[in-house]
Amino acid sequence: MLPSDAAATSQLSRRRFLEFLGRGTLAAVGLSALPLLEACQRVPLAAPKPPRLFDPLAPAIEDRLRLVEGLNYREVLRWEQPLREGLQVGMHNDYLAFFPLPGTADEGLLWVNHEYITPALLHRFGPAPKTRAQFDRERSEVGGSVVHVRKTAQGWQPVPGSERHQRVTATTPLPFAWDVPIVGARQAIGTLGNCAGGVTPWGTVLTCEENYDLFWGERQSDGSRRSSLYGWENFENLPPEHYGWVVEIDPATAQGKKLVALGRCAHECATVHPLPDGRCVVYTGDDKENEFIYKFVSDQPNDLSRGTLYVANTETGTWLPLVWADQPDLKARFKDQTEVLINLREAGRILGATPQHRPEDIEIDPRTGHVFVSCTMNKSKADYTGHILRIDELGDYTSPSFRVERFLSGGPDTGFACPDNIAFDPRGGFWFTSDIAGYDIGTANFAPFGNNGLFYVPTEGPQAGEVLQVASAPNDAEFTGPLFLDGGRTLLLSVQHPGEESKAPEALTSHWPDGGTSYPRSCVVAISGPLLDTLAAV
Numbered sequence: 001m002l003p004s005d006a007a008a009t010s011q012l013s014r015r016r017f018l019e020f021l022g023r024g025t026l027a028a029v030g031l032s033a034l035p036l037l038e039a040c041q042r043v044p045l046a047a048p049k050p051p052r053l054f055d056p057l058a059p060a061i062e063d064r065l066r067l068v069e070g071l072n073y074r075e076v077l078r079w080e081q082p083l084r085e086g087l088q089v090g091m092h093n094d095y096l097a098f099f100p101l102p103g104t105a106d107e108g109l110l111w112v113n114h115e116y117i118t119p120a121l122l123h124r125f126g127p128a129p130k131t132r133a134q135f136d137r138e139r140s141e142v143g144g145s146v147v148h149v150r151k152t153a154q155g156w157q158p159v160p161g162s163e164r165h166q167r168v169t170a171t172t173p174l175p176f177a178w179d180v181p182i183v184g185a186r187q188a189i190g191t192l193g194n195c196a197g198g199v200t201p202w203g204t205v206l207t208c209e210e211n212y213d214l215f216w217g218e219r220q221s222d223g224s225r226r227s228s229l230y231g232w233e234n235f236e237n238l239p240p241e242h243y244g245w246v247v248e249i250d251p252a253t254a255q256g257k258k259l260v261a262l263g264r265c266a267h268e269c270a271t272v273h274p275l276p277d278g279r280c281v282v283y284t285g286d287d288k289e290n291e292f293i294y295k296f297v298s299d300q301p302n303d304l305s306r307g308t309l310y311v312a313n314t315e316t317g318t319w320l321p322l323v324w325a326d327q328p329d330l331k332a333r334f335k336d337q338t339e340v341l342i343n344l345r346e347a348g349r350i351l352g353a354t355p356q357h358r359p360e361d362i363e364i365d366p367r368t369g370h371v372f373v374s375c376t377m378n379k380s381k382a383d384y385t386g387h388i389l390r391i392d393e394l395g396d397y398t399s400p401s402f403r404v405e406r407f408l409s410g411g412p413d414t415g416f417a418c419p420d421n422i423a424f425d426p427r428g429g430f431w432f433t434s435d436i437a438g439y440d441i442g443t444a445n446f447a448p449f450g451n452n453g454l455f456y457v458p459t460e461g462p463q464a465g466e467v468l469q470v471a472s473a474p475n476d477a478e479f480t481g482p483l484f485l486d487g488g489r490t491l492l493l494s495v496q497h498p499g500e501e502s503k504a505p506e507a508l509t510s511h512w513p514d515g516g517t518s519y520p521r522s523c524v525v526a527i528s529g530p531l532l533d534t535l536a537a538v
């Protein structure tokens with residue numbers, strides 16, 4: 001077990017990488033990982049080198065979506081795109097999930113998170129102070145979209161005018177899945193800060209309310225309210241405690257509920273693993289400096305409204321149960337389990353959870369079962385480039401103990417900084433995106449990395465263990481929501497917040513995707529091409 005900071009010391013060698021990945025892929029072709037590397041080292045100089053998969057992109061700051069040779073992209077959706085009468089795509093698309101319609105793989109419902117707003121771009125640098133009309137517009141831009149999509153000659157596209165298109169916004173009523181009211185209410189008004197998420201085995205999406213304090217502020221320890229960046233509390237007085245939850249939505253109806261049992265924090269994601277008996281384990285992280293990693297085990301099959309929530313101590317490799325009834329230190333501070341769940345960070349700190357470097361996405365390797373956690377950076381600890389952890393549960397996924405090691409570290413040697421979303425392709429390849437903040441891109445600590453990227457880490461062959469940049473984002477943007485479709489022949493990707501650092505209409509920092517003097521727009525794109533077929537398709 002490694003303390004999260006002490007783990008900063010070593011970078012895995014490529015040989016160690018293969019050991020670490022624990023993959024059987026090389027054995028499938030009659031080779032173990034280590035003999036392959038050693039054999040490569042013994043190859044005479046005159047022998048032909050094994051072919052390289054591709055030459056990765058060099059970092060650059062260019063206001064376009066760059067791709068390695070062998071890949072191309074098409075736009076699927078864009079901010080403000082009309083879906084049907086009175087309904088349009090929200091701002092800053094993030095997590096993506098696909099639910100095929102029965103009987104077809106070529107048509108389905110695409111869930112799209114809309115994480116936050118950039119008021120200057122939304123209101124075209126319109127009047128300040130904020131007006132009621134602007135507040136109403138902002139509330140319509142976040143939440144999520146259910147988009148009825150179909151594969152056409154132009155690739156995946158929304159079905160024009162379909163009644164299946166739906167929106168969930170910051171005004172959608174969402175009941176709490178809990179038998180005690182939350183600050184006097186049985187339901188919340190709306191969802192916001194919807195960053196990443198997860199999918200349940202029963203066909204619902206989990207959408208995570210990450211930076212809820214941007215919208216409604218936060219309750220402080222003396223009971224007062226810290227004001228928000230967007231100033232929504234100047235228009236309506238909704239309690240901060242109604243936000244910061246994992247929200248479960250049925251994409252068929254756009255109805256949902258807030259899963260109080262998973263606790264309240266800046267949830268980045270909610271990654272679901274079904275157990276043999278139908279119960280589920282859900283991993284989630286709190287994307288704030290020095291906050292924690294969590295695991296939830298449901299009590300019942302097909303239901304996440306009740307269960308046991310744990311917080312990770314990565315120094316001892318222990319999941320600590322956040323159960324008021326069993327923890328005297330929690331009983332001494334809080335009056336019941338509801339208070340524990342509302343004040344999750346404080347409860348975790350009381351139990352001795354290990355502070356992390358901003359946990360972002362969590363994904364489970366479908367072949368090995370290892371749990372990977374992106375920790376994007378932690379400026380408070382002078383960590384500007386982040387790392388990816390690998391958690392191995394000791395036993396099954398309900399185990400109280402685990403082993404944790406550092407899988408990859410950001411930095412000039414590996415060529416990436418600030419890892420965020422992770423995805424495994426259908427062949428098991430490891431992909432991740434980076435999220436250097438727009439205001440940091442190109443500055444001192446981040447100069448080597450250029451704009452944000454999409455990276456592929458081969459798990460076999462001559463480039464195994466290398467971090468290869470596949471795509472580079474337009475100015476200020478990050479890639480989010482990677483989602484493989486068509487058996488790995490298509491990669492849907494959100495291009496989020498291009499140009500968000502723009503300070504004036506005549507000084508837009510990005511004009512992607514339309515170029516010229518146009519306003520920038522977040523979009524969902526579909527990446528495909530012969531290289532993706534080679535790397536990811538089954």
Ligand code: FEO
Nearest residue numbers: 195210268287360
């Ligand atoms: Fe919305 Fe932590 O990324």
Ligand code: CA
Nearest residue numbers: 195360420421
């Ligand atoms: Ca993220």
Ligand code: CA
Nearest residue numbers: 360376420435
């Ligand atoms: Ca991020």
